[in-house]
Amino acid sequence: MRFLSRRLVMPYDLNYAGSLFGGRVLQWIDEESAIYAICKLDTNVLVTKHIGAVTFESPAMQGDIVEFGLVTKSVGRTSITVTCLVRNKVTKKTICLADDIVFVKLDPDTREPTPHGKTLEMFAEATF
Structure with missing residues (x-):
């Protein structure tokens, strides 16, 4: 697994208990996963179809x-379908794991699902 992006936890990202708000990290996961999928499929006409199990394991603080x-x-x-692991950069402790995040490519005119022409094997050697 490659760690491709980082964020600084700011005061406006916190919940009432002073730790990273779950809704904020879910927003970040959707955005980061979408960017990853867009780069892999070479298209920005994607929608999030599904986010499977999300497990919160440890807090992140300001x-x-x-x-x-x-x-x-x-x-x-x-x-x-992608998996996203969110961890603390310094301690490497897992904050959250989001599994089975599914993005679907849409035809830009009809907004219907359309083939992207990629295979899993095409990504085996790909790097960013």
Whole structure:
């Protein structure tokens, strides 16, 4: 798994208990995963179809740097499924794991699912 992006936990990212708000990290996961899928499929006409199990394991606090690790789990005819691991940059402790995040490529005119022409094997050697 490659860790491709980082964010600094700011005061406006916190919940009432003073730790990173779960809704904020879910927003970041969706955005980071979408960017990853867009780069892999060479298209920005994607939608989030599904986010599977999300497991929160440890808190992040103000001032922590969190990083996002992403990996392609599977590739369908019109979709790509990724896993996103969010961890503390310094301690490497897992903050959150989001599994089975599915993005679907849409035709820009009809907004219907359309084949992307990629396979999982195409990503085996790919690097950013």
